[in-house]
Amino acid sequence: MDHTSVLKNKQLVIPRKFMSVLLFSIVLLGISILASLAFGSRTVGWNEIMDGLFHPDIQSHGANVVRQRIARTVFSLMCGAALGVSGALMQSVTRNPIADPSILGVNTGAALFVVCGISFFHIGTAGQYIWFALAGAILTAIFVFGIGSMGSGGATPLKLVLAGAATSAALSSLVMAIMIPRSNVMDQFRFWQVGSVGAGNWDSISIFVPFLLVGILIAFFSAPALNALALGDEVATGLGVRTGTLRLVAAFGGVLLCGAATALAGPIGFIGLLATHVIRLLIGPDLRYIIPMSAVAGAIILTISDVCGRLLGSPGELEVGVVTAFIGAPILILITMKAKMRAL
Amino acid sequence: MMNESMNLIMVGRIKRRRRFILVTWLLAIIAFALCCTMLMLGNTIYPVTDVISVLLGEQVKGASFSVGTIRLPRMVAGVFAGFAFGISGHVFQTMLRNPLANPNVIGITAGSSAAAVFCIIVLHASSTFVSIASIIGGLATVIVIFLLSKGSSFSIGRLILIGIGIQAMLNAVISYLLLIGQHHDVPTAMRWLSGSLNGAKMENLYALMVTVLIFAPIIILLGKRLDMLELGEQTATSLGVNTDRTRVILIISSVLIIALATATTGPIAFVAFLSGPIAKRLVGIGFSSVIPAGLVGIILVLASDLIGQFAFVARYPVGVITGILGAPYLIMLLIRMNRKEEL
Numbered sequence: 001m002d003h004t005s006v007l008k009n010k011q012l013v014i015p016r017k018f019m020s021v022l023l024f025s026i027v028l029l030g031i032s033i034l035a036s037l038a039f040g041s042r043t044v045g046w047n048e049i050m051d052g053l054f055h056p057d058i059q060s061h062g063a064n065v066v067r068q069r070i071a072r073t074v075f076s077l078m079c080g081a082a083l084g085v086s087g088a089l090m091q092s093v094t095r096n097p098i099a100d101p102s103i104l105g106v107n108t109g110a111a112l113f114v115v116c117g118i119s120f121f122h123i124g125t126a127g128q129y130i131w132f133a134l135a136g137a138i139l140t141a142i143f144v145f146g147i148g149s150m151g152s153g154g155a156t157p158l159k160l161v162l163a164g165a166a167t168s169a170a171l172s173s174l175v176m177a178i179m180i181p182r183s184n185v186m187d188q189f190r191f192w193q194v195g196s197v198g199a200g201n202w203d204s205i206s207i208f209v210p211f212l213l214v215g216i217l218i219a220f221f222s223a224p225a226l227n228a229l230a231l232g233d234e235v236a237t238g239l240g241v242r243t244g245t246l247r248l249v250a251a252f253g254g255v256l257l258c259g260a261a262t263a264l265a266g267p268i269g270f271i272g273l274l275a276t277h278v279i280r281l282l283i284g285p286d287l288r289y290i291i292p293m294s295a296v297a298g299a300i301i302l303t304i305s306d307v308c309g310r311l312l313g314s315p316g317e318l319e320v321g322v323v324t325a326f327i328g329a330p331i332l333i334l335i336t337m338k339a340k341m342r343a344l
Numbered sequence: 345m346m347n348e349s350m351n352l353i354m355v356g357r358i359k360r361r362r363r364f365i366l367v368t369w370l371l372a373i374i375a376f377a378l379c380c381t382m383l384m385l386g387n388t389i390y391p392v393t394d395v396i397s398v399l400l401g402e403q404v405k406g407a408s409f410s411v412g413t414i415r416l417p418r419m420v421a422g423v424f425a426g427f428a429f430g431i432s433g434h435v436f437q438t439m440l441r442n443p444l445a446n447p448n449v450i451g452i453t454a455g456s457s458a459a460a461v462f463c464i465i466v467l468h469a470s471s472t473f474v475s476i477a478s479i480i481g482g483l484a485t486v487i488v489i490f491l492l493s494k495g496s497s498f499s500i501g502r503l504i505l506i507g508i509g510i511q512a513m514l515n516a517v518i519s520y521l522l523l524i525g526q527h528h529d530v531p532t533a534m535r536w537l538s539g540s541l542n543g544a545k546m547e548n549l550y551a552l553m554v555t556v557l558i559f560a561p562i563i564i565l566l567g568k569r570l571d572m573l574e575l576g577e578q579t580a581t582s583l584g585v586n587t588d589r590t591r592v593i594l595i596i597s598s599v600l601i602i603a604l605a606t607a608t609t610g611p612i613a614f615v616a617f618l619s620g621p622i623a624k625r626l627v628g629i630g631f632s633s634v635i636p637a638g639l640v641g642i643i644l645v646l647a648s649d650l651i652g653q654f655a656f657v658a659r660y661p662v663g664v665i666t667g668i669l670g671a672p673y674l675i676m677l678l679i680r681m682n683r684k685e686e687l
Contacts, residue, residue, distance in 0.1 A: 159682055
């Protein structure tokens with residue numbers, strides 16, 4: 001990617017407050033990991049967490065519970081990171097503050113394809129879900145962007161949200177229509193949808209890793225050029241960025257990340273929106289810092305939401321998607337309230 | 345000359361009136377036919393004579409139970425909810441001058457639904473209390489959405505976006521309540537998230553019926569002023585409409601009826617959104633399309649319920665069918681509005 005050379009000679013200016021934000025997020029990350037290991041239908045203490053993590057020979061009940069929760073925690077950290085980066089990518093590709101997989105209907109598209117896969121092609125493993133979910137995510141993203149960017153002014157937030165909401169409504173009716181007559185599919189799908197990050201095990205983590213790596217590499221290498229894109233298409237072209245290719249590659253990275261996360265964890269909304277906006281508010285607009293920090297913030301938010309879901313839903317658990325919708329939707333409202341009317 | 349042009353205007357008006365009356369009657373007849381079909385169709389098909397004698401209070405073997413106890417409440421719920429969704433959707437769309445600004449899209453029905461679910465699951469409240477709570481939920485949602493979208497300058501775009509955000513939150517609340525209530529099964533969730541006529545009981549319908557019978561006439565009477573409001577604040581004022589008072593009365597009446605409809609059947613997807621535009625297209629301009637919108641609402645609900653019950657091997661709740669019908673229309677509308685630069 002030769003367009004990375006554009007900003008290479010410019011010295012890296014570390015944003016103000018970056019170090020303190022980084023330190024603070026590392027502390028938060030640690031707390032969320034500990035909370036995720038400790039809380040659940042059975043709360044375990046500090047000693048047992050230490051036993052479970054560092055003393056594989058100790059076989060107390062609490063230590064085993066902690067070991068069970070390790071995979072889930074790792075999985076939720078990965079999903080959160082993927083969704084955070086995906087939100088940052090999509091927002092900068094569309095130059096639109098509210099582009100988030102859930103708002104764009106991408107989650108529902110993935111869900112529809114998974115349901116079709118279960119009903120008509122009898123798929124049943126995470127390795128198969130992921131391809132169906134990815135196909136659904138990509139097709140839905142293209143469709144929603146297509147509708148949202150019609151007319152002059154391109155894809156404004158209002159047009160995109162409405163196109164996403166309408167598409168989501170249409171697709172979720174179809175999901176219901178396919179599912180209701182097939183009770184076995186309904187059970188399997190509900191497990192996929194409700195299972196959330198609780199379904200995370202080492203198998204799904206190993207399936208997830210390549211997708212996460214590819215997506216994050218794409219994000220990492222396109223960040224400088226995306227910074228140029230933020231100045232406008234003309235300026236970016238003038239700086240030597242091939243805007244068409246960049247958009248395509250970065251959008252592919254974004255959809256890849258959220259599609260893979262959706263395939264394995266079920267539909268989880270608003271993480272990308274929440275993580276990226278909080279980070280941008282704290283450290284400013286430079287995407288080379290926003291992208292990695294969004295990954296961290298996404299991981300923290302998703303893990304803490306998952307813990308909240310376990311505590312609120314106890315003795316069962318509340319889908320993490322419900323928790324993230326509840327804390328993420330106010331951010332959408334805030335952005336809308338602050339936005340200038342021209343931008344809508 | 346003067347006389348001739350006056351005559352032309354009169355002829356046009358008479359033509360439009362004829363079309364309006366004709367279409368309204370046709371809609372009413374279709375709605376009535378659907379009501380009869382709903383009473384007759386089922387696992388066993390009863391002839392009209394049996395249905396009529398059940399309705400007159402006579403005991404007919406078999407028919408008394410399935411028509412009187414199962415099909416009649418279902419039909420009545422569909423009629424009143426459909427009418428309520430139809431006219432209040434029309435009121436919001438006309439008043440805010442945007443087909444997207446309707447109780448379904450901006451989250452008012454989700455507010456009523458969340459309040460109803462809270463009362464049923466957490467408080468185990470009586471049906472009267474549930475009705476009151478759903479009204480409060482609906483009104484509170486309206487107030488919150490309007491307050492939040494006021495900002496520096498009011499705009500419909502902002503209002504719709506905020507409404508969608510509020511709706512996402514409220515749906516999360518409903519999912520949470522269903523989970524802690526150990527009611528996390530698909531039929532219950534379907535009912536409160538997209539609407540269903542299943543399990544309608546006569547004793548739960550009276551509140552809805554009374555409210556619709558009181559407030560629907562108010563909205564119908566204000567229909568002309570509603571159309572004047574659509575012309576804009578200044579035009580409406582100069583035509584002698586007290587805009588603020590009319591708006592408040594219209595909003596409160598339509599929220600009241602739609603809240604009770606939601607408390608009874610759940611927020612049946614897209615009926616409030618579809619009825620107004622369809623009715624307007626059918627009756628043309630010049631006359632208030634409040635009543636046609638209500639009739640289209642009834643037809644949509646009853647027809648979709650019949651399709652959901654009998655057209656497929658599996659039984660679908662009415663909300664799934666109206667969702668499948670309504671969402672493509674919403675997408676088409678968006679495409680058209682984007683092309684015309686109306687958004």
